[in-house]
Amino acid sequence: MDLEGLSVLAVTRDRELRTVLADRGETYVRGRADENWRALRDGEVEVSDSLLTLLTGVQSLLAKNGADHSRSRRPLQTHFTRRRVEALRPRVEELTDELLSALEGRDRVDVKAEVTWPLTVGVLVGLLGVDDEDAPLLGGIARRLFELSDGDVYADAYAFIARLIARKRAAPGDDLTSALVTAHGEDRLSDEELSGNLFLLIIAGFETTMGAAANAVRALLAHPDQLARVTGGTVGWSQAVEEVLRRYTSVSVLPAVYTTRETELGGVTVPAGEMLLLAYAAAGLDQRTWDEAEAFDVGRETRGHLAFGHGPHLCLGAPLARLELEVLLRRLFERFPDLALDEPSAAAAPVRSWMMHHPRHVWVRPRG
Incomplete structure (x- = not known):
């Protein structure tokens, strides 16, 4: 794969990607590219400042391995529970209804800008205990990071997180940030780990779900036969969401192990010290794993897809993402049964990011 002019390896098949993700740091490690990527360590390659910071400077649990990863992940598992996610359901439903009400009577709407973006960032604001007026800043940080074109995004993000931590220490609330800030014993994180994990929650908790929601609306409208199976009750919304995640995941490629x-991986000999990119979207289209993998089939048995990862780094936010997607799609198509894609959106350009894949806009006609 071409990565900023460098030829690097990417793991594109389901079985091989599953093998890499299941490893606990014995063969494939994460983080510290300046130490673990031989070509970078030995000065054989040069990368941009933004990419270098992404590969070396983000000290979240995604950059940890083995026992260190388990220790860093434990507080999030303790406090980011299904119970906390389910407690967010009223907020998800209320936000969804408010945003859909604003579409009434409109001739043409960008669903991504006016629904999926404000919904997902609004839910994240509630989860983390961020002030509502800071929601645009929160979403902007995620967008800027995935575009890898703004070297100031890291400083802005960590300054925002430092203010959030200080505020929650002074006045804890009933939110995930407060729970992490006030944790004791084995669940207590260092300031660096706390900042890194909150950074991860911001970038992973917004952009990925927002993109998946945009992809879902577009995919269902582009496949009216499949949409009819769900709205007609033949296939449940939760099952349709899983097929969207397999076929149209918003996560294209993530760095790196x-x-x-x-x-040896997939019949290829991989030297020590090699960097491997993780190609989630390609794995979802692996013909060896999925029959007619290119087809969008909402009734497909999709258990085992890798949209949320696999193994020790399985995405902690998967239950919340599923909740948001199911609530949004169900209510959107119940409220606007004649919803139709506006023609230009059929060829909508993707966002500028080699990591993410979703359209810049999803223009629709609410009244058909």
């Missing part, structure tokens, strides 16, 4: 030793 590094080999600790020479190994």
